Amino acid sequence: MEIRSVKYRIGKNYGFKALVTLFAFACVIPLLFILFFILKQGITKINWHFLVNVPKPVGELGGGIANALVGSILIIFFSSLIAIPIGVLAGIYLSENRKSRLAYWSRLCVDILQGVPSIVIGIVAYFWIVKPLGGFSAISGSIALAIMMLPIVVRSTEETLKLLPSSLQEAAFALGMPFHRVIFKVVLPVGISGILSGVMLSIARITGETAPLLFTAFGNPYLSFNIGKPMQSLPLLIFNYATSPYDDWKDLAWGASLVLLLWVLLLNIFTKLITRKWKVQL
């Protein structure tokens, strides 16, 4: 009896371990399928010509996604320009003043902002920026995406700095350093890997955002460098071309999907490398 009940428990134990392992493995499957599918559909479309040309009208062969690539890079560049300084500085405040009332409310708002659906941010940006300015523009898209980046940058900065030992700052203050120098010369350099990884992840996050751009950057079939005018971006191109009835436009969308996917993957890998390389051993 005794031995049988123990054996039953050992069996149950194995069963549970197998179940946990199975589901851990199951989590890998969606990504593998997506990768495989997009690769299969997109790999034949991608070549140099695809990257440096703009889309051709229906019926003409060839054409590429240069306008969307340039647009995505420009829009993200300006979003980063807005969101990174604000986010990092706000994160510094939150980690320095953990218990202040402002920190409490600021943290709460940032957390809620993170949960606001991107389409809502798009609509708000449309009414607040696009309409007053009188038309769609890349910069309004940048602002909408910056709002989406902000919470990730703020919280990752805060979490990174919180983990730094207080002895680090004390050492700096005891040498007679003023607050801004303590932050810029000691705290930020030591926490740089964590802050950068947050920034990179936030960029990876907004790279694929479509909804806010529908109302703001709008899209543009031609190559444009003017951030005051509508501009194409990768997710917008995919949205517009994949829903078109033409096969060569759909192909273009598949190619663009693969480029977008590779971009995000590379950003993630790059983030891991940076985190490891620039990590300061405490």
Next chain:
Amino acid sequence: MESTIIKSRNFNASFGSNHVVKNVNIDIPRNKVIAVMGPSGCGKTTYLRCINRMHELIPGATSSGEMTINDENIYQMHPIFVRLKIGMVFQRPNPFPNLSIYDNVIAGYKLNGIRLPKAERDRVVEHSLTRVALWNEVKDSLTKKGSFLSGGQQQRLCIARAVAMEPEVLLFDEPTSALDPISTSTVEELFHELKTNYTLIIVTHNMQQAARVSDKTAFFYLGELVEYDETKIMFTAPKDSRTQNYITGRFS
């Protein structure tokens, strides 16, 4: 005749409503080693941190009363000047982990944006490391990170960093409590060396250490300065019964 460098009159410090340093009056003589001892939570570290105004960096911390250096009120000076005059070494060695050994020593200048010619920097680094008996150990690895050193070496590096600023007073907050016995005795030997140029105030809860290294000893208990006298007298003929009880180990 010894001259007084740090003077406290009716000095109080609190964290919010928690009154941790009560009405402390003390005269600290120049170029001596002063030990501040007492049981945990007696306010000795808080008092020390009031001397270079590190106490006020903690949210909710307040202080009152008079604290002077060379008869100048510390609480009317800018804290940055106070901290340049009064260096500090902490309980745990805390070299800047992102800086080399060389840059750690010069950190007070480099990170404060004070530019020195290269030759002068080299001189300060060599001189400071020599003062803390670390130069021979690290002179070939000055470009390595400070965190690559052993705990005792790191602590001496931190002392060198404080010494490099040429302060008048050096505060030590239980400087050896995170070190092994050999490193501890190396650091203790340093105190004798350093007092020729600086006034040293050392917080310790190790009575033997206080007896070994200091000229004068202050005994704190429950936030009050119970007794302050020549170390020899403190450990042989204390006047207050609480001091007596503490040094004979009746409470700790």
